Amino acid sequence: MSDLDLHRHDAGDPLLPPTRWIDGAPSLHKITTDISRPMEARPGRGWWICLGIAGLAVVNLLAMVGYLFAKGIGIWGLNNAVGWAFDITNFVFWIGIGHAGTLISAILLLFRQKWRTSINRSAEAMTIFAVMCAGLFPLIHMGRPWDAFFIFPYFPNQRGPLWINFRSPLVWDVFAISTYFTISLVFWYLGMLPDLATLRDRALGGIRKLVLRFAAFGWNGSQRTWSRYEMVSLILAALATPLVLSVHSIVSTDFATSLIPGWHTTIFPPYFVAGAIYSGFGMVLTLLIITRQTMHLERYITIRHLEAMAKVTLLTGSLVGYAYATEFFNAWYGGNLYERYHFINRATGPYAWCFYLMVLCNVLVPQALWWKRARTNIALLFVLSILVNVGMWFERFVIIVVSLHRAFLPSGWGMFYPTVFDIGILVGSFGLFFTLFLLFIRFLPMIAMWEVKGVAHGD
Amino acid sequence: MATETFVVGTFSGARELLAAVRALRGAGVAVHDVHALYPVHGLDAAMGIRRTKLPFVTLLAGLLGLCFALTFQYYTAVFDWPLDVGGKPENSTLAFVPVCFELTVLIGGLGTVGAFLLRARLYPGKREELPVLGVTNNVFALVVRADPHGNDARLARTLMLQAGADEVDDERQAEVLS
Amino acid sequence: MHWLRIDRYYDGDGAAARSVHQPMMCQHCNHAPCETVCPVLATTTSSEGINQQVYNRCIGTRYCANNCPYKVRRFNWHNYTANSDFDFNMASPLGRLVLNPDVTVRSRGVMEKCNLCVQRIQLGKNQATLSRRPIADGDVATACQQSCPTGAIVFGDLKDPNSRVSKLLAGRRAYHVLEELGTRPSVGYLKKVAPQEEET
Secondary structure, three states: OOHHHOOOOOOOOOOOOOOOOOOOOOOHHHHHHHHHHHHHOOOOOHHHHHHHHHHHHHHHHHHHHHHHHHHHHHHOOOOOOOOOOOOHHHHHHHHHHHHHHHHHHHHHHHOHHHHHOOHHHHHHHHHHHHHHHHHHHHHOOOOOOOHHHHHHHOOOOOOOOOOOOOOOOHHHHHHHHHHHHHHHHHHHHHOOOOOOOOHHOOOHHHHHHHHHHHHHOOOOHHHHHHHHHHHHHHHHHHHHHHHHHHHHHHHHHHOOOOOOOOOOOHHHHHHHHHHHHHHHHHHHHHHHHHHHHOOOOOOOHHHHHHHHHHHHHHHHHHHHHHHHHHHHHEEEEEHHHHHHHHHHHHHHHHOOOOOOOHHHHHHHHHEEEEOOHHHHHHHHHHHHHHHHHHHHHHHHHHHHHHHHOOOHHHHOOOOOOOHHHHHHHHHHHHHHHHHHHHHHHHHOOEEEEEEHHHHHHHH | EEEEEEEEEEEHHHHHHHHHHHHHHHHHOOOOEEEOOOOOOHHHHHOOOOOOHHHHHHHHHHHHHEEEEEHHHHHHHHHHHHOOHHHOOOHHHHHHHHHHHHHHHHHHHHHHHHHHHOOOOOOOOOOOOOOOOOOOOOOHHHHHEEEOOOOOHHHHHHHHHHOOEEEEEEEEEEEOOO | OOOOEEEEEEOOOOOHHHHEEEEEOOOOOOHHHHHHHHHOOOEEEEEOOOOOOOOOOOOOOOHHHHHHOOOOOEEEOOOOOOOOOOOOHHHOOOHHHOOOOOOOOOOOOOEOOOOHHHHHHHHHHHHHHHHOOOOOOOOOOOOHHOOOOOOOOOOOOOOOOOOOOHHHHHHOOEEEEOHOOOOOOOEEOOOOOOOOOOOO
8 A cells, every 4th residue: 555655756647547545636726615615604504503403412511511510410320330431431432533633634644645635624523523522521520520629739828738649540631632632632633723724715805814824823824934843743743653552552551550450451551542443444434435525525526535444343353353352262261250250141141131232232233344235335334433442432331330339348239220311422522522523624625735735746 | 224126026936036046056146035935846946045043943942941841840849839739749740841841942932932033133014025026926026136246137138038937127227235 | 329339149049049148348458450440539548547439529430340359339329319300218308318417428429338327437536535435335326336236347457456456357257358469458347157958
C-alpha cells in the first residue's frame, strides 16, 4: 500500500496515471470548489432533519443530566454491588472511538500512507467530538460533581494543601485524557490552517471573512513556513502515536489495577487499544459512508478508502477475538477459583445474552471482511460498522457489569437493571456527538484540501 | 519599513515551479520566497532552506514536562503530605510513570507548536500577505526581490517564463520589515 | 445504610443444611485495595491502622466500592435526610432525634463504611488522657461489640500483645477472609468448631 516514492518526480509526466486514491483527475481549483461547497452553500433538508433529531437528543441529555444533578446517582440502576454500569461503559466506549482518528491522522502519516488524506480531517474531528462526549461521563458519574475540581492538584488550596492520589488510575485518566484532547485538538487545528486560509481567500467579506482571517493565522503558503510546518506535523504525529497506545492503556488500568476477577488481568492494555481502534474505525466507516454520499464527495473518499479501512477493522477485530480466547484460556489454565467462575458466569449467567451478542459482533461479523466482495459492498460495510459499535459497547458493558455483579463474596452479589435515565443519557451522548459532527461538516472543510491536492498533483 | 519592488511569477504546477527555482538559483538570483499549495518535495533543497531546529525544542519541552511531572509528584506524595494509601510506598515511582509520560507529551507538543507559530510569525487575526490571489487555491507563486542589491529583475522574469510561468508581474510593491 | 451485615452460608444439602453466619464489615485492610484507587485521597489509613473515609473529600466516583473484595462500602445514592421521597427516620425533625449526635450525617454522593466506631475510640482516648493513664484494653467497645449478646465481637489494640484481641488472633483458629488476595485485613475471624451428627 505504501508508496515509498513520495519524493520522486517524474517531471509531471502527463502519461503517468492519476493517483489511485482520487477518482478522475480533478484540477486544483476543482478540489477547492468540491470541498468548499458545503460551507458556502445552504445546507440541504437532510442536514436540517439530522440536526433536528440530534439536537433533540442533546436537549434530552441536558434535561436528564440536570435531573441527575438534582436528585442523585440513585436515579440510575446502580447499587452497592454494581457501582459502575452505563456511565463508565459509555466513557470507555467514546474514548475508544476517538482512537481511530488519531491513528489515521498520526500513525498513517508516519507510515506515509497516502490514502489517509481524504479521511484524516473528519476522522480527527470525530476523535475530538468523541473525547468531548467521553469527558462528560467522568463528570456526571460523580456523586458530588460540584466538587469535581478536587481531582485536580491545584495549589495553593486551603486543605493542607491536600493533593491528589497519583497512584489512582482515575488520576492517570485525568492527565491522559486532557493530554489526548489537547494534542488532538492542536494537531487537528494546525492541519486545518492552510484550508482555513483557502476559505478565507474565497470569502467575499463581512463576518465570514473576519472570522476566517482570525482563524487562519495569516497563512499564505510560504514555503519557509511549509518546511517548518511539515516538521511540526511529523513531530505531533510522533507524539500522538504513543498517545494512541497509552491513553487507552491507561483507561484500561481503571480495571486492570483492580483486584476483582475479570478486571485483574494484564491483557487489558493491548486488548483495549485493539478494541478501541476497532470501534473507532467502525464509527469512521459509519460517518464517512453517509457523508461521502450526502456531500457528493465520492470522488475523494473512494471505495478504495473504505476498503482500506475495512482491512484495519478486520485486523483489529481479529485481535479482539484473540484476546477473548486468551482470557478464557488463562482463566482455565490459571486455576483461580474466582476467575474461572467469572468466565463461566459470563457465558451462562444472567448477562449471558450480552456476552453472546458481543462475541457475534466483535469476532464473527468482521470475519466477513476477508472477502473483497464484502469489503467493497457499501451497504454491507455500513451495517457491519454499526454492528461493530454495538458489539464494542456491549464488550465494555460485559467487562464492567458482569465483573462487578458477582465478585468474591456472594453476599456482595447484585444485579444491575438500566433505568430510563441510563438509556436516555446514552442516547443523548450520541445526539451530542452527531450534533457536533453535523456542525463540523457544515462549517469546516471535512477533507484536507491541501493534502488531497498534494496527493492528486504532487507526484 | 521600506516599500520594495518584487518580481512575482505564477505557476499552475509544481513541476514548473521547481524548474524555475532551480534555474534562478543556478543563475545566482536569490529567491525571496515560494508560495505553494502543499509542501512540494525537493523545494527545500532547491531553495537552499536549512532543516529546521524544531525537534530540539520538542526535546527540551518534553524534558521540561518530564522533570516537572516527576518533581511535582515526588514533592506532593513524599515530601509535602505523605499518606498511607493502601500500604503503597510513598515514593511510588512506578505509579508516577503514567502522569510523567502524559505531561512529557503534552508539554513537548504544546511547546513545539508554540515555537513553530512564533518562528513562522503566525497568530490569530494576522492579516494575510498574499503575493498573488489564488495562492491558496490553485496557483504557485515565486517571489524574487527586485532590489538594487544585484538581482536583475529582467533576468528573473526571463528565467521564470522559460521554466513555464503562467505570468510574471515585475512591479509588485510591498512593505518589507527591514 | 448497614455498615455491618451478617453473611449467611449453608453447610450441607437440602433440609439437613445448617446455616453458618459471619458478620462482615469493613476489614480495615493494611493493603486496602479501596484506598489506592481513590483519586482524591478520600480514603487513607490512619496511623492507628483504621481505614478512614473522609466524607467531605469524597466526590463519589465509587471506584473504592468496586475494588473492595468484601463489598462493605455503601454509597449515598440520594439525599436521605430531610427528603420526603424516603420514609426514613431522618425525613422528619422528630425522627432525626434517633440519630447519634456524635456521628456525621453523610450527604448525597458520598461513600461510607464501618469506621470501627472511631468516635468511641476518640472518646476512649480522651478519657484516658484526662485520667492521665494509657488507654487500657476494654476501654473502648465498638457498637457492634456492645450489642452482641454472646460477646462474639472483640475489639482492641492489635499492637498490644497482651490485649484480648491480639491473643485471640494469635490462636490456631484465627483466619482472615479472602486472605489469599493479600489485602492484610485488620479484622480476623475464629473458625467455629462444632460437634457434628454421626452419620448412620
